[in-house]
Amino acid sequence: MNFIEWIKQPWPWYVAGPLIGLTVPILLIIGNKSFGISSSLRHVCAACVPSKIPFFHYDWKKEVWNLFFVAGIFFGGIIAAQLLANPEPVLVNAKLAEELSGYGITNYSGLVPVDIFNWPALLSAKGLIMMVAGGFLVGFGTRYAGGCTSGHAIMGLSTLQWPSLVATCCFMVGGFIMANLVLPFILSL
Amino acid sequence: MKDTNTVMPNTDFEVRSLDTMCVNAENRPAKWYANLKYLVVGIAFGIVFVKAEVISWFRIQEMFRLQSFHMYGIIGSAVVVGMISVWLIKKFNIKTIHGETIEFHPKKFNKGQIYGGLIFGFGWAITGACPGPLFAQIGTGATVVAVTLLSAIAGTWVYGYFREKLPH
Numbered sequence: 183m184n185f186i187e188w189i190k191q192p193w194p195w196y197v198a199g200p201l202i203g204l205t206v207p208i209l210l211i212i213g214n215k216s217f218g219i220s221s222s223l224r225h226v227c228a229a230c231v232p233s234k235i236p237f238f239h240y241d242w243k244k245e246v247w248n249l250f251f252v253a254g255i256f257f258g259g260i261i262a263a264q265l266l267a268n269p270e271p272v273l274v275n276a277k278l279a280e281e282l283s284g285y286g287i288t289n290y291s292g293l294v295p296v297d298i299f300n301w302p303a304l305l306s307a308k309g310l311i312m313m314v315a316g317g318f319l320v321g322f323g324t325r326y327a328g329g330c331t332s333g334h335a336i337m338g339l340s341t342l343q344w345p346s347l348v349a350t351c352c353f354m355v356g357g358f359i360m361a362n363l364v365l366p367f368i369l370s371l
Numbered sequence: 372m373k374d375t376n377t378v379m380p381n382t383d384f385e386v387r388s389l390d391t392m393c394v395n396a397e398n399r400p401a402k403w404y405a406n407l408k409y410l411v412v413g414i415a416f417g418i419v420f421v422k423a424e425v426i427s428w429f430r431i432q433e434m435f436r437l438q439s440f441h442m443y444g445i446i447g448s449a450v451v452v453g454m455i456s457v458w459l460i461k462k463f464n465i466k467t468i469h470g471e472t473i474e475f476h477p478k479k480f481n482k483g484q485i486y487g488g489l490i491f492g493f494g495w496a497i498t499g500a501c502p503g504p505l506f507a508q509i510g511t512g513a514t515v516v517a518v519t520l521l522s523a524i525a526g527t528w529v530y531g532y533f534r535e536k537l538p539h
Contacts, residue, residue, distance in 0.1 A: 189422075195444030198423030202445065203452025205416055207460060210473050212408050217453075219503040223527040237531035244396035250406040252506050254413015259510020261414065262421035274429045275438035282432075293427035294499070294513040301515050312497055317505075317519035319494030321526025324502060326487025326537065328478065331501040334488075335446060340453030341475050349484040356492015361435030365496060 190266050192273075206340050215247060218333030220324035222252040285369040298369075308371040327352070420507045428499025435496050481539040487530075494523075 209215040225242045226249075232238035271290040274282075282288075287297045303309030324330040327349045329338065335353065338346020424430050425445060433439035459465065460473055467473060495501055498519055500508060505523065508516040530537075 193419070193423045195423065195441050196448060198419050198425065199445040199448030200452045201419045202416070202425075203449035204456070205412065206453040207456035208412055209409075210457075210460060211465065211467055212412070213469075214467050214471055214473055215409070216476060219501070220527075223502060223524050224531070226524050227528045227531060231528060233532075235528075235531045235534075237534050238528075241396065246403075247406045247409045250409040251413040251416075252503070254410040254415075255417035255420065255503055255506040256413075256510040257410070258414040258417015258419075259421055259426070259507035261510075262418045262507075263511035266418065266422060268422075272424065272427060272429055275433050275436075278429065278433055278436060278438050290429070292513065293421070293424055293429070293511065294508050294516065295428055296513075299428070299513060299515050299519075304515065304518060313515065313519045314522045316494050316497035317522030318526040318529075319490050320498055320500070320502060320505075320519075321494075321523030321528075322530045323487045323489070323491025323494055323526070324523075325527045325530040326483045327491055328481075328483060328487070330491065330503070331446070331495075332503055334478075334484075336449050336453055338478060339450045340457045342454070343478045345478045345480040345484050348480065349488040352485050352488025353492045353495060356489040357431075357435045357496040358492075359489075360493040360496035361432060364493075368497070 186266075190268050192268055203336065203340070206337060209251075213247065216333070217337040218248070218329055219252060219255075220321075220330035220333060221245070222248045223321050224325060225249055282369075287369075306371075308368060311368050311371070323356075416503075417507045417510060420504055421511055426500060426504035426507045426511070431495065431499040483537070483539045486538065494526075 206217050209217050224238070225245050228238040228240060228242035272293060274290065279290075282295075287295050289295060289297050298309070298312050300309075304313060320330075327334065329346070329349065331350075331353065334346040334349040339350065420426050423445060425442070430439065430442055434442035457475070465473065491501075498505075500516070500519070502523060505516055505520045509520065
């Protein structure tokens, strides 16, 4: 197996996790920046539609590094998909595959299931809830919590901040409730 | 009568006391291209996100159903590496490449971390993405996720609008 074939396989957790963790010291050392992604959404609001909301009146240009960072994540997505894509379908737990087939989700060609997330689906109740309402909860919740998985779970826990532990536990509790108790009804729509 | 057209300038303290993630303002005057280094780090980060399937809706579903160790391993090992790095930075008083002392910003507890945390958890399980993966998913060609991202920006805006009325 050559190098390119080898690197195209899905990377195991013990490779990816430490690399993601290294983002913390890298950002600190190259510019004294605390790792955090959801604040980029706030900077977009501050730059585009601050209205008269005090929360969006600050000098967002001084935080523009964060927008460069998320733009990089977008380009990283393009590079990974164009040059390093795994040609095999996504492997998932057999139990999950069985459950999802009951909702008509059978296409494992992409990391984002095309059976749910596609343009025509935006016109259906299920698609609206999954894409529009789901996105809204992500944006509203992360800002209300003061951070997301990167800012709280990774940066916050790395610096031993107990409020971040509270936030991380709440992320998980919310996710468990939604995935196990509510999502089955949404997916059956 | 109160003049509603006047926006009171917020002090940094007022705006940022509850929002610990907005403490990263650039203090040194720098040209725009100084930010390209963050673009490069972002690209590397995005590639890891995609290759480790962190941005996969399926992996997030497995995580919340306890059907796979993958995401727990990633988040757990990332936190361990982050902790060790921060400990080393403090222990050896490591400076930035510009010779500045590295600053850490303590987060204050407020109820938003509970309510907001739960709300984000709901959204995470539905969309299978936290804010970072949204950008990477669009990059991989799932263009419709741009709608989810716009909706997340709208959610952030609505939070800002109602912020004073929400319990914190």
